[in-house]
Amino acid sequence: MKAEKVRRASYTLEYKLEAVRLVQGGQSCAETAKVLGMPSQTLENWVRQAAKGQLAGAGAKPVSAEQMELTRLRAELARVKMERDILKKAAAYFARESV
Secondary structure, rough: OOOOOOOOOOHHHHHHHHHHHHHOOOOHHHHHHHHHHOOOHHHHHHHHHHOOOOOOOOOOOOOOHHHHHHHHHHHHHHHHHHHHHHHHHHHHHHHHHOO
């Protein structure tokens, strides 16, 4: 049985900066990474590197403006869904309390 080669993804600097911006905007690393379809550890590393001013891009995976906008909208949708779920639970809790 042959061992499969795992190809590591490489991302442009713009993509990394957009992902870091989402985390700095209040989303958790884990949730943002899930929405972006990437390992959360990778995103956490980017956030640390950005804080130190050492974030660099590879350029092997070019990202268009439309892809960056799609990524941003997916992250925003995930955040809004999470807020909606929290409000549903709170409404159910207070409805139970008033009976």
